[in-house]
Amino acid sequence: MHIKKAVEELLAVGNHVKAHPDFEVIFEAFPIMRASDMDDWQEVIREEAPSFGEYVLPASLKEVYGATGALRLHWVSKKSRDLIGVTKIVGIVGLFQTDEESSKGMTIEDCCKQLRPFDVIDERRFVGMRLPQQGDEVDLVYVDKKQRxxxxxxxxxxxxxxxxxxxxxxxxxxxxxxxxxxxxxEDASAVERMRQLFPFLG
Structure with a gap:
């Protein structure tokens, strides 16, 4: 599946559950960053993280943020309370430096030394990124703070x-x-349950 199709399906799920009485939902989708804005952000990174040299955003990040600006979706099936979906994809600017970090005087260079939250599940669980100073290799790490x-x-x-x-x-x-x-x-049973829950996606 192409990433743009994947994002379209996530948006379709969000719009479906938002209008459906059988779900409790929080849903927000944010505008895609234009290529020119992404180039501008790349220049900001170069200025604020001089050790990165002529920094180039990894191709995978350009592809992700060329398909979604950011996304928050939290759904709960009222008919089956064990069925819960949660994702909060962080926007590209917040991925490198949050407003809170900026207000504390942390530079982008400082921030990128840490594991960066990419998809926030809840207060204790998230999927983080190790952002490379050079190259396209981006590692994803699942973190559960409670379970260390x-x-x-x-x-x-x-x-x-x-x-x-x-x-x-x-x-x-x-x-x-x-x-x-x-x-x-593949967890075939989970995928099948999602097909049954959202049959309009085929």
Whole structure:
């Protein structure tokens, strides 16, 4: 599945559950960053992170943020309370530096030394990125603060959005892609439950 199709499906889910009485939902979608704005942001990074040199945004990030500006979707099925979907894809500016970090005087260079939240599930769980100073390799890491768990995922950012769409943000789907045993094995029952819950997606 192409990433733009994946984002379209996530937006369709959000619009569907927002209008459906069988769901509780929070849904927000943000405008896509234009290519020229992305180039401008790349220049800001070069200025504020001189050790990065002639920094070039990783291709996978350009592809992700060429398909979605940012996205927040939290749905709960009233008929089956164990069915919950959560995703909060952080915008590209916040990925490198949040407003709070900026107000504290942290530079982009400082921020990028840390694992950066990319998809926030809740207060204790998120999927973070290790942003490279050079090159296109972006590592994704699943973090559970309560369990003191940090596990690399066998997905790049584009693949992550595609799989997020397939599982409709179902809580815990990322565990299918922990690096190691069974990584990338489809949870057929979960995918089928999502098909039944959202039949209009085919």
């Amino acid at each position: 768990l940090e596990v690399e995922l066998s997905l790049n950012p584009v693949q992550y959005i595609v799989e997020l769409s397939r599982y409709k943000g179902l809580v815990g789907w990322q565990k299918r892609f922990f690096k190691g045993a069974k990584a990338g094995v």
